[in-house]
Amino acid sequence: MLELRNLTIQLDREDRYLVKDLTLSLAAGEKAVLMGEEGNGKSTLLKAILHQAGWCTVTGDIRLEGPVGYLPQFPAVEGTLAALFGSLPVWDHVEVLASLGIEYDSLFSTQLFSTLSGGEKVRYFLLSLLMQDPDILLLDEPGNDLDIDTLEWLEQFLVLCPQTVLFVSHDETLIERVHPTILHLEQLHRKSIPRLTRSSLSWPDYIRQRQQSMDHQDQVAAGQRRDHEAKMARWRRIHDAIEHRQNTATRQDPRKAAALKRKLKSVNAAGRRYEKERASFQEFSDAEEAILTRFDPGIQVPAGKNILEWQGSVVAGSQILCQKVFLSVKGPGILGITGHNGAGKSTLLRQLHSILKERPDLRVGYMPQDYREILDLSVSAADFLKDWPEARTRLGSMRFTSGEMNSAMGSLSGGQQAKILFLKMVLDKCNVLLLDEPTRNFSPLSAPVIRQALKDFGGRIILVSHDRKLLQICDEVLELTPDGLIPDRRFAQD
Helix, strand or coil: CEEEEEEEEEECCCCEEEEEEEEEEECCCCEEEEEECCCCCHHHHHHHHCCCCCCEEEEEEEEECCCEEEECCCCCCCCEHHHHHCCCCHHHHHHHHHHHCCCHHHHHCCCEHHHCCHHHHHHHHHHHHHCCCCCEEEEECCCCCCCHHHHHHHHHHHHHCCCEEEEECCCHHHHHHHCCEEEEEEEECCCCEEEEEEECCCHHHHHHHHHHHHHHHHHHHHHHHHHHHHHHHHHHHHHHHHHHHHHHHHHHCHHHHHHHHHHHHHHHHHHHHHHHHHHHCCCCCCCCCCCCCCCCCCCCCCCCCEEEEEEEEEEECCEEEEEEEEEEEECCEEEEEECCCCCCHHHHHHHHHHHHCCCCCCCEEEECCCHHHCCCCCCEHHHHCCCHHHHHHHHHHCCCCHHHHHCEHHHCCHHHHHHHHHHHHHHCCCCEEEEECCCCCCCCCCHHHHHHHHHHCCCEEEEECCCHHHHCCCCEEEEEECCEEEECHHHCCC
16 A cells, blocks of 8 residues: 655756645555656655655655565666576576566676667566565556566556556557556646646547636636626626716706716626626636647658668677668658667667768767767756747757756656757757657656657658557558567558
8 A cells, every 4th residue: 555645846056846735645556657747756756666766855644565676767786687686586487587587697697787789687676576576566668668578568557457557658559458557647837836647448438528627718718708708798888888877968968967976886886797607607628738839830851762771780899789780761750779678779779870870961860769868967958959930949848947947857757858959959950860768767658749749740750669650640650570670560550
């Protein structure tokens, strides 16, 4: 069981509340997904529950019944796999090993944890948590970087496991299949008021009901204001007519003027009542909408233009991950690349970037899996981005506060860092995009906006992803295997 009472989390650097007087209870075995827009404090809330949010002021009562397992958004372990698993009851979890596609012998390897791929880090770290038999699991993006087979295992695990699970996820497909309790964390009124909505509906039904509720609220609010304006227009006509008659009668008939004065007093009282009615009007809906800066619609790549003609091997250090890769890419469109964790997808995209960035006829944008390849996290977005007046305007439209624009990017959420990378590609007017897991840090509300922006892009996109909804918009999806790139028939176009 997990219980929060009157929990308040205040960001010290901005004097802003992420949650305020939050009371929440999850029953034993209950599964709940914490979701919301980028930078709303989802990861911070998990860390606050564990008393690890040192950059915030946290007050309230936190009750955790039983041992807790915590998967951070970016798992990191000093040392080798053998050091991680050496004291854990490996034999008691052989079935989980097989389900995760992890070989028994690898648990005693001298390979450094830091050298694993993003998906491998999540799998090994999650395995180490399960071997400690926690009663409560706090998982920050457990599906990040996992290949599709492991994602499907994770979905089944979340449905069937006996633990109480509170997890952050941006994977719409996973949320739809697991059907957890939805905890929607929002920041309203320019991030000045936090709100958490709890729902037992499925994700598609929740989105549909939320939109219908907002539409109804806006219709009622607009109708009240429209009716009020019509009432006030009639009142003004009556008021002006009586006032005119009174001014005329004052000189000709004092008694009639006195009667009109009394009538005008009554009309003015009615006007004051009408104005007071505004206080009870329904407010217009104040809910967050996903906002992402869009690419210039004028960016186009000619249909026959040769973007890439490459044959080679995928090599990570001294290890050859794939001996023979042939890739031919022409004109605009979206090419998706899938593959098992550790297959070399990120390495391949990095190699392609090193080739294409030298082409003078292309403007290449690159979004790596590890943003630190591009972003210096010690500097602010203001220092990183060129064309600052325009960049500032666009960041503001994406709900960055002034403090967030001028803080070190390392203090921002992964989704906010991703937005900065997208904005840089927009400002640079890139016509070729190389994207490694581009939706991994965007909320389920933002992901559809990302997909539409990429569909509308007039240039060429080569992306690596395990996001099943994103892969559905690709013109072609190839799977990277030890034998090369082959069509991924799971996403074959009709």
